[in-house]
Amino acid sequence: MKEGLVNWCPDCMTVLANEQVVSCCCERCDSEVEKKELKQWYFKITDYADRLVDDLDKLPGWPDSVKTIQREWIGRSYGAEARFQVEEADWSIPVYTTRLDTIYGVTFIAIAPESKLAERLNVSDEKRTEIDAYKSAAMLKNDIDRGNDTVEKTGVFSGLYATNPFSGARVPIWIADYVLAQYGTGAVMGVPFNDMRDKAFAEKYDLPIQQILTTADGSEVKEGEVISIANGVTVNSGRFSDMSSKEAIDSMAAFAEEGKFGKKTKQFKLHDWLISRQRYWGTPIPIIHCDKCGQVPVPESSLPIELPIISDYLPKGRSPLADVDEFINVKCPTCGGDAKRDADTMDTFVCSSWYHLRYADPNNGSAPFETDKANSWLPVDKYIGGITHATGHLLYFRFITKFLHDLKLIDFEEPAKELFNHGMVSDSSGQVMSKSRGNVVSPIELMEQRGVDVTRLAMYFTAPSDKEVLWSDAALVGVEKFLLNKVIGLPALYDASCSDLKSHFKQADLSSADWDFYTVLNQQLKRITDDSEKLQFNTVIAASMELSREIERATDITPALRNYSVRVLIQVLAPLIPHVAEEIWQTLGFKESIFKSQWPKVDDSALVSQTITMAVQINGKVRGQIDIAPDADSATALSAAKASESVVRHLDGKTVVKEIYIPGKILNIVVK
RNA sequence: GCGAGAAUGGCGGAAUUGGUAGACGCGCUAGAUUUAGGAUCUAGUGUUUCACGACGUGGGGGUUCAAGUCCCCCUUCUCGCACCA
Numbered sequence: 001m002k003e004g005l006v007n008w009c010p011d012c013m014t015v016l017a018n019e020q021v022v023s024c025c026c027e028r029c030d031s032e033v034e035k036k037e038l039k040q041w042y043f044k045i046t047d048y049a050d051r052l053v054d055d056l057d058k059l060p061g062w063p064d065s066v067k068t069i070q071r072e073w074i075g076r077s078y079g080a081e082a083r084f085q086v087e088e089a090d091w092s093i094p095v096y097t098t099r100l101d102t103i104y105g106v107t108f109i110a111i112a113p114e115s116k117l118a119e120r121l122n123v124s125d126e127k128r129t130e131i132d133a134y135k136s137a138a139m140l141k142n143d144i145d146r147g148n149d150t151v152e153k154t155g156v157f158s159g160l161y162a163t164n165p166f167s168g169a170r171v172p173i174w175i176a177d178y179v180l181a182q183y184g185t186g187a188v189m190g191v192p193f194n195d196m197r198d199k200a201f202a203e204k205y206d207l208p209i210q211q212i213l214t215t216a217d218g219s220e221v222k223e224g225e226v227i228s229i230a231n232g233v234t235v236n237s238g239r240f241s242d243m244s245s246k247e248a249i250d251s252m253a254a255f256a257e258e259g260k261f262g263k264k265t266k267q268f269k270l271h272d273w274l275i276s277r278q279r280y281w282g283t284p285i286p287i288i289h290c291d292k293c294g295q296v297p298v299p300e301s302s303l304p305i306e307l308p309i310i311s312d313y314l315p316k317g318r319s320p321l322a323d324v325d326e327f328i329n330v331k332c333p334t335c336g337g338d339a340k341r342d343a344d345t346m347d348t349f350v351c352s353s354w355y356h357l358r359y360a361d362p363n364n365g366s367a368p369f370e371t372d373k374a375n376s377w378l379p380v381d382k383y384i385g386g387i388t389h390a391t392g393h394l395l396y397f398r399f400i401t402k403f404l405h406d407l408k409l410i411d412f413e414e415p416a417k418e419l420f421n422h423g424m425v426s427d428s429s430g431q432v433m434s435k436s437r438g439n440v441v442s443p444i445e446l447m448e449q450r451g452v453d454v455t456r457l458a459m460y461f462t463a464p465s466d467k468e469v470l471w472s473d474a475a476l477v478g479v480e481k482f483l484l485n486k487v488i489g490l491p492a493l494y495d496a497s498c499s500d501l502k503s504h505f506k507q508a509d510l511s512s513a514d515w516d517f518y519t520v521l522n523q524q525l526k527r528i529t530d531d532s533e534k535l536q537f538n539t540v541i542a543a544s545m546e547l548s549r550e551i552e553r554a555t556d557i558t559p560a561l562r563n564y565s566v567r568v569l570i571q572v573l574a575p576l577i578p579h580v581a582e583e584i585w586q587t588l589g590f591k592e593s594i595f596k597s598q599w600p601k602v603d604d605s606a607l608v609s610q611t612i613t614m615a616v617q618i619n620g621k622v623r624g625q626i627d628i629a630p631d632a633d634s635a636t637a638l639s640a641a642k643a644s645e646s647v648v649r650h651l652d653g654k655t656v657v658k659e660i661y662i663p664g665k666i667l668n669i670v671v672k
Numbered sequence: 673g674c675g676a677g678a679a680u681g682g683c684g685g686a687a688u689u690g691g692u693a694g695a696c697g698c699g700c701u702a703g704a705u706u707u708a709g710g711a712u713c714u715a716g717u718g719u720u721u722c723a724c725g726a727c728g729u730g731g732g733g734g735u736u737c738a739a740g741u742c743c744c745c746c747u748u749c750u751c752g753c754a755c756c757a
Contacts, residue, residue, distance in 0.1 A: 023754090065676060069752055072675070077756075097757060110757095146755080153755085183756045190757095197755055269756055390752080461697070462684060468750090475684070478697040485712075530688095539686070542696035615692035620738045622692050649724095660737050666691040670737050 001041050001295065005114065005182070006274055008036040013315035014278040015040055017347060018271050019073075019392040024142045035139060041285060041344070042272040045399050049074050049268045051413075052398060061418030069390040075269025080253050081185065082262035084109055084162035084171070086121070093117055093162055093173070096184030096267055099194060100256075101229070101248035104237040105212035106164050107202060108172050108190040110155065112179040113138045115186030121173065127159050131175050138177035146177055153178045153201045165261040166252065167238060176201060184267050192224065199224030212236050216244065273396065275347045280313040280320040282345030290332035290339035299333050305341075319343040349393055353400035356380060356415070374410050383416035384535075386424060394419070420535055423468040425459070446476070453577035454480050460537035460576055479541070486548045487573065487580060490566050491587045493551060500560035503567075504603055512610070514557050520550055521565050522606040528572045529602060537576060544573055568600045616641040617668040618650040630664040637667050 007016040011031035015038060020027045045052075053074050056067045079098035086092060093109055111118045113135035123131065134156045138146065145151060155176030162173055171190075178197055179188050192202035192209040202209055213232045214221055221227065232245030240248050240255075256262030276285065284305040286298040298305060308327040313320055321327055322343035332339035354368070360377040361369040379401075385394070401415040446455045457479040463469045507515050524547040531539045551565045567588070574581035574594045585594035608630055614637070616624040624644035628637055638659065641647050647669075654671035661667050 065752085068676065072753060075753090075756060079757085095757085099757080143754095151755090178755050178757095180756065188757050195757065197757075200755095267756075269753095387751080464685080467685090470684085472684085472698095474698055477699095481712095482697085538684090539696080542686070545696060613692085617692085617738075620736095625692075658737065660691095662691070666738075668691080668737050 001039060002272075003037065003039045005035050006038050006040055007033045008038075009033055012279075013317045015274060015276060017274045017349075017392075019273075019349075019395070020347075032142060040274055040276040041287075041342075041346075042274050043350075043399075045273045045396075046268060046270055048399050048402055049076065049270050051402055052270075052395065055398075055402075055414060059414060059417075059419075062416075063387075063419060063421055066387060066390045066394065066419060066421065069387075070395055073270065073391040073395065076266060077268075078264070078266045080249070080256070080262055081265045082165060082189070082256055084164060084189070085261075086173070087161045087163065087170070089122060089160075091120070092261070093187050094185040095187050095189045096265065097189055099191070099229070099245075099249075100252045100262075101232060101234055101237075101240075101243075101245040102191045102194045102212050103164065103166050103189065103252065104234075104240070105191040105193045105210045106167075106169070106171055106189040107192060107208045107210060108174055109162050109187060110174045110176040110179045110190050110198075110201065111158075111187040112181035113175050113177050114181040115179075117185070117187050118175050121158050121160055123158050123160060127156075131156055131158065134175060134177075141177070153197065153204060155201065155205065157205070165256065165259065166240075172207070174201075174205070182271065183269065194224075194226055196224045196226070210236065213245070273347075273399075275350055276344040277347050278315065278317065278319045279345055280307070280310070282348055283351060284321065285342040285344050285346060287342040288330055288332060288339045289342060290335065290337060292337055293332055293334045293339075296332055296334050296339070302333075307345075319345065321345070349396045350400075352393055353396045354404070357404075357410070371409055371411075375412070378410070379412045379414060380416040382418045382420060384420045384422055387421040388424075420466070422465050422535075423463065425469045425471055446473075450476060450480060451579075453580045454483055457483060457541065457576055461541045462538070464538050465535045482541075482545055482548070483577065483580065486545070486552075487570075487577070487584070490548075490570055490584055494563055494566045494588055495559040496589055498559040498563055500563070502560050503564055503600065505561060505564075505606075507605075510558070510561070514561055515606070516610065517550065517554050517557050517565075518561060518603075519606045519609050521547065521568065522603045523609075524550070525568055525572070525600060526602045526607060529599070532572070532575070540572070541576065544569060570594070571597060571600055612664065614664075615666055616644060616647050617666065618647065619670055620668060623647050623650045626667070632663065634659065634661040634663075634667075637661055637663075641667055641669070 007018065007021050008014075009016055009026040009029065009031055011029045012026060015036070016026060016033065021033050025032055053071055053076050056062070056071060059067065077098055079096055080100040081094050081096050082100065082103060083092035083094050093111070095109065097103070111121075113131070118131065118135070121131075134154075153176065155174045155178075158173045158175060160173045161170050163169070164171055174190075178201065179186065188198075190198040190201060190207070191212070192199040192207065193211050194213055199209065201207070209223055211221070211223075212235060213227045214235050215227055215231050216233050217231055219231070227245075229245040229249070232248075234241050234243050234245065234248045237243075237248065240252055243251070253262065253264045257264075284307060286303060286305055288296045288298060290296055308321070308324050310320060310324055321341075328340050328343060330339055330341055331337065357369045357374050357378065361373040364370060397415050401410070402413050404410050405413045446458075454476060458476045459469065461479050462471075462475045505514075505518050510518060524543050527543045528540050528547075531537070531543070547565070547569055551562065551569065554562060554565070570581050570584050570588070571594060574585075578595075582594050585597075590597075610629065611627050612630050613625050614628050615622045616626055624641060624647040626637065626640040626644065628640055632640075638661070642651075651669070651671060656669055657672050658670040659667070660670070
């Protein structure tokens, strides 16, 4: 539990974690978030920051986009801390910098107005009033206004000075709201020569700019424009002059460490996870506050704490549980005296970080789950969710998994091997449908009107699963026709009197036409199988439609083969239209559920057609087509091509320069 | 500003390793069937041209026998981060 500036949503009347603030606004209700100084509970996710970054490399099954977003959100940077002694005081101001090599260019120190360092400055009363006024004004601005780098930078001079530990130079100490209190040390060294922001500030307040770098590659040097570490060479930097930036950083850090005024460090943008919420729906925080004993955890034997049933859940600015006396007032587990429960509940993202473990052991009455059971079922093989959760749920999910692993409750460190980001579904007005927005209405209406299977099929068919779907009822028409006219009619194409349930056929046993059909069937089955694995259901459905037409037209084939093709089609469609498929399966005469049947196996010996239609190009333009065996030799292909009238016409009067023949692909004749 | 992704008919979208661009569906056109409407079935449907053909995957260049696909530059859109020192 710690005191700090927290995000407060005035509409939801609760605090929020950083991850729940989107562009300064509450992710649920879009109200502008305020800053409040409150004492709240946090999970120390920052202790896991390094592992959360490093282990991303162990997740080949996660999309790069999500990994990049997480990496940037955690925001690890390597740099150094250096301390600037405050004049006529017994303390020093620490600053964090990734560019220690520029420290000879420091012409001022800037401290964030909310920083504790600003309070600590021993300034005159007059200055204190000025600084306080500046701080209040800064805190009233929202982060967007403050964070916008086009906005003019402002600050207040404290009247105090500090000493550069490297150069001994005397630099003024300023309070400036372009410095973030919650990152690094809350203070920065101002190097206007190698930083746009510092330059803008220095120009506004007439502070000097001092060159301390030049470029290794001889490119133009401009004040304020950053010279990269790879390209920097130090100048005017005392004994560290004329070094590469890299070299300078290393030897300066060593020097600072020796002199005990600095060292190499790293920083993260990630903050601790604020989990207290002033809401009803959430897990009660299992802490009892006792005047005598302080914060006492609820003993394990009394867990879990169940929410009391109440009638008024509306937010009032404090937890609704705070007003439930019989819940709040308890005896202290340590001393037995009167005490009170913590009234807040946990962020619901806490629950979604571990609930999957409970599925492995749902009836366990004495513990959340048994380690052996969790280990045997998990981690999750394929986790499907929206990319909107990249920095929220998906980060917490990984963090809690690592934490439980460290407690030896589970033996894996990552919750999901594979992650698939599905697209969002927007309603016809373009609003993204989401649980928190509560506009997930249209599919429910649709399911009532047209049935669940039609709705599912329409959703899958409209767009590939990773793309956004703009919902429109027109998408329903085609799939509904397919379902009603083709799929429902499948039993009519099935010869129930044929008891041969063969699923594998040999070329020698079939007529040429039957073998052709069997080949097409296997080609489509392969497409469907591969695309299903990739969750690309739109093409699965397209292939199923094609297959359905093939079956319909194959009236003369042997019944065992036709029956097999009908079974294949209904089996591959079953995951998409479970209700209809199950019913048809029964109609075909099967007693067991279709979902207990095996996914049909692709016959690899029947994937190559006997003849294919190949394009014939002259100078790269299609001029004719030939029907040919896929493995025919070039002479055969060439003579077949010369039987085509338009090929002959385009060859007329020309000299053949080159013939490119790729069996099974193309015949291209280059002429002059 | 930085980072990531995308751009294909009237529309949603297909196209292993570069190899017939537009699969599948919607819409549209014509025909069949029907008392009519709906439904169903058949055929057609990138643009342009009488035709041969020409042109065509956001724009411009390049590599190649061959480019939606590979390389360079540009435009637009979506998403993420946003003074992180």
